[in-house]
Amino acid sequence: MSWITSTSTERRGTMNRLRRSLLKVATVGASATLGLLAPLKMLAALWPAAAFEAKTTEEALKAAGVIDPVASASIAIKAPEIAENGAQVPVEITSQLPGTRSIYIFVDKNPQPLAGTFEFREGAEPFVSTRIKMGESSILRVVVQSDGKFLMATREVKVTIGGCGE
Amino acid sequence: MPDPIRMRIKLTDDVADVRVLIGHPMETGLRKDAKTGELVPMHFIETVSATLNGKVVLEAQWSRAIARNPYLQFRIRGAKANDEIGIAWIDNRGETNSAKANVPPPS
Numbered sequence: 001m002s003w004i005t006s007t008s009t010e011r012r013g014t015m016n017r018l019r020r021s022l023l024k025v026a027t028v029g030a031s032a033t034l035g036l037l038a039p040l041k042m043l044a045a046l047w048p049a050a051a052f053e054a055k056t057t058e059e060a061l062k063a064a065g066v067i068d069p070v071a072s073a074s075i076a077i078k079a080p081e082i083a084e085n086g087a088q089v090p091v092e093i094t095s096q097l098p099g100t101r102s103i104y105i106f107v108d109k110n111p112q113p114l115a116g117t118f119e120f121r122e123g124a125e126p127f128v129s130t131r132i133k134m135g136e137s138s139i140l141r142v143v144v145q146s147d148g149k150f151l152m153a154t155r156e157v158k159v160t161i162g163g164c165g166e
Numbered sequence: 167m168p169d170p171i172r173m174r175i176k177l178t179d180d181v182a183d184v185r186v187l188i189g190h191p192m193e194t195g196l197r198k199d200a201k202t203g204e205l206v207p208m209h210f211i212e213t214v215s216a217t218l219n220g221k222v223v224l225e226a227q228w229s230r231a232i233a234r235n236p237y238l239q240f241r242i243r244g245a246k247a248n249d250e251i252g253i254a255w256i257d258n259r260g261e262t263n264s265a266k267a268n269v270p271p272p273s
Contacts, residue, residue, distance in 0.1 A: 040264075044213040088234075089233070092239075110231055114229055116229060116231070118224065118225070121223050125242070128224075131236070132233055
């Protein structure tokens with residue numbers, strides 16, 4: 001029976017080597033991106049719960065600290081006039097306002113209007129494109145914070161099939 | 167293991183155009199499971215950060231209203247070939263994932 005033992009030992013040896021090399025890869029992979037998680041956790045602590053949980057745009061604006069937003073033609077919102085699927089509505093925002101620091105997206109008729117905020121640090125262009133969920137046809141409201149002021153643009157999006165249950 | 171993050175980067179002059187697809191269910195907590203009829207618990211990404219050579223350039227805070235398998239496109243000025251762009255997210259359950267990619271030469 002010694003050959004079984006030797007074979008299994010050999011196999012185990014191969015497996016161990018394989019396992020070691022996999023572990024090495026896994027370790028390299030994890031440490032390569034580990035550095036990204038520390039700043040992320042700091043940012044996560046800033047998640048604006050009150051603004052996200054607000055049930056009306058008015059409350060959400062207030063909770064997000066948006067004061068007296070003024071209509072601006074320097075904010076471009078690209079979104080479909082009619083969105084067939086409310087679960088995936090593409091929205092692209094470009095701000096031409098100098099010193100744009102952040103962009104807020106609100107969907108007035110969603111159960112919780114604030115969909116997301118995007119903060120730009122040095123190097124980032126004042127542009128963002130994403131896909132959002134819309135429960136029904138609604139005004140899409142984009143607020144830009146620029147040089148400490150709040151500016152706003154709106155667009156109407158008609159939704160054929162709502163996407164909040166998605 | 168969370169679903170993967172896919173990144174596509176295009177460099178034009180000194181602007182890197184970054185397109186990111188994140189695998190995540192983004193459950194609102196309002197959807198009913200088709201089989202059980204029970205509400206599927208809320209499960210969504212709250213915070214996303216993008217870095218250029220380790221420095222945060224974009225920070226996003228999200229609600230449940232960002233679509234399933236989130237798409238995010240942004241642009242970084244002052245980027246050059248071989249620069250490293252990183253993406254990391256954390257969701258409401260504390261799960262995280264991250265990915266890195268290098269900026270390709272201008273096309």
